[in-house]
Amino acid sequence: MRLENQIAIITGGGQGIGQQIAFRLGQEGAVAVIADINEKGSWETAEMMASSGGKKARVIPTDITSEEQVVNLIQGTLEIDKRIDILVNNSGIMGPVKNIEDIPLEEWEATMAVNLRGMFLCVKHTVPTMKRQGKGSIVNIASITGKRPLIQRTPYAASKMGVIGLTRTLAAELGRWKIRVNAVCPGAVIGPRLDLVIEGIMKYSGKSRDQVVAERTEASALKSFVDAQYIAAVVAFLCSEDAVMMTGQDINVCAGTIMY
Numbered sequence: 001m002r003l004e005n006q007i008a009i010i011t012g013g014g015q016g017i018g019q020q021i022a023f024r025l026g027q028e029g030a031v032a033v034i035a036d037i038n039e040k041g042s043w044e045t046a047e048m049m050a051s052s053g054g055k056k057a058r059v060i061p062t063d064i065t066s067e068e069q070v071v072n073l074i075q076g077t078l079e080i081d082k083r084i085d086i087l088v089n090n091s092g093i094m095g096p097v098k099n100i101e102d103i104p105l106e107e108w109e110a111t112m113a114v115n116l117r118g119m120f121l122c123v124k125h126t127v128p129t130m131k132r133q134g135k136g137s138i139v140n141i142a143s144i145t146g147k148r149p150l151i152q153r154t155p156y157a158a159s160k161m162g163v164i165g166l167t168r169t170l171a172a173e174l175g176r177w178k179i180r181v182n183a184v185c186p187g188a189v190i191g192p193r194l195d196l197v198i199e200g201i202m203k204y205s206g207k208s209r210d211q212v213v214a215e216r217t218e219a220s221a222l223k224s225f226v227d228a229q230y231i232a233a234v235v236a237f238l239c240s241e242d243a244v245m246m247t248g249q250d251i252n253v254c255a256g257t258i259m260y
């Protein structure tokens with residue numbers, strides 16, 4: 001197994017893409033530490049992993065926007081597992097779907113707090129351990145919206161473009177300690193969150209659900225939305241020795257919606 005006994009913190013592992021990532025890393029032999037505000041979902045992920053014969057997962061409920069809680073996450077992990085091999089920064093919120101002039105400052109700041117400040121805090125407090133180990137892999141979940149504009153999603157797009165900037169800068173800064181930092185950029189992923197996005201677009205564009213769905217899938221080469229398991233597969237690859245010469249990269253998993 002590629003990740004045998006690796007200790008992997010996964011933020012937002014209580015549902016959606018993060019749940020699939022935790023599951024896949026567990027299947028590959030890693031011990032997953034699930035850090036999410038969604039405690040119930042986190043235990044469901046742990047249960048799902050245990051019942052499928054994967055490694056036992058740990059749950060440390062964490063709001064990543066709080067430095068105190070992130071410090072608690074890192075200390076709690078080190079007390080039991082002694083090391084941190086993998087950090088997957090997956091927690092993120094979609095932010096408002098509104099014209100710029102209608103976005104309250106609080107909604108801008110709330111989006112930045114989860115999507116960027118939380119990632120900064122998790123990296124900041126994990127890196128000293130990885131430096132001591134002389135090894136580590138960090139994977140940041142960005143979005144294809146980190147590479148191109150998405151109207152009426154200003155805070156989200158700005159935050160995901162920031163995630164790619166953070167990834168490249170950290171890769172350059174941390175490479176000498178053999179800490180690799182990469183980003184994965186999903187396209188539209190099947191699930192409740194995509195449903196919310198579609199509803200938002202319908203509201204602002206006046207288009208029907210079928211029109212929005214057809215337009216969104218038409219834009220992809222494979223004419224498809226993305227299943228979260230394929231994002232998890234790429235994350236597992238990036239964490240493994242197979243990707244030991246990859247850092248500072250942003251890999252699209254988007255059914256060919258964008259190609260850069």
Ligand SMILES: NC(=O)c1ccc[n+]([C@@H]2O[C@H](COP(=O)([O-])OP(=O)(O)OC[C@H]3O[C@@H](n4cnc5c(N)ncnc54)[C@H](O)[C@@H]3O)[C@@H](O)[C@H]2O)c1
Pocket residue numbers: 011012013014015016017018035036037038041062063064065090091092093094114118141142143144185186187188189190191193194
């Ligand atoms: N779903 C998509 O289509 C899509 C596309 C591109 C990128 N992404 C990105 O993938 C990541 C996961 O998305 P998802 O679709 O699984 O979303 P989701 O809403 O289903 O799950 C996000 C998880 O993050 C957690 N979270 C939210 N705020 C938190 C906080 N303050 N502290 C800790 N955890 C917090 C939530 O509780 C939840 O478990 C996000 O970064 C998202 O931006 C998703």
